[in-house]
Amino acid sequence: MTACIGFDSVTVILGSSNGQTFDRIGFLVPPYAAGPYAEGDYEVTLPVTPAVMKVVKPQYRASFSIMR
Secondary structure (H helix, E strand, O other): OOOOOOHHHOEEEEEOOOOOOEOEEEEEEOOOOOOOHHHOOEEEEEEOOHHHHHHOOHHHHHHEOOOO
16 A cells, blocks of 8 residues: 555546536546555546646647636
C-alpha cells in the first residue's frame, strides 16, 4: 500500500455538464489498488482548465471545453 499505482489500475471517466463537450476528468481507483478495502473506492474529479487544454491533442480539442 506504499507504492504508486499504475494507470492500468485507474478508470478514467470523462464528464460533461452541457452534454456536448467534456469539461471534467474523473479518476476511479478500486479498493486494494491504493488502500484497504474498508476505505472503498477512491474518486477524484478535476475540471478541464486552460492548462489541461494545452496538453489535449489538437484533433481532440473540439471535444473538450473549459469548466466554468
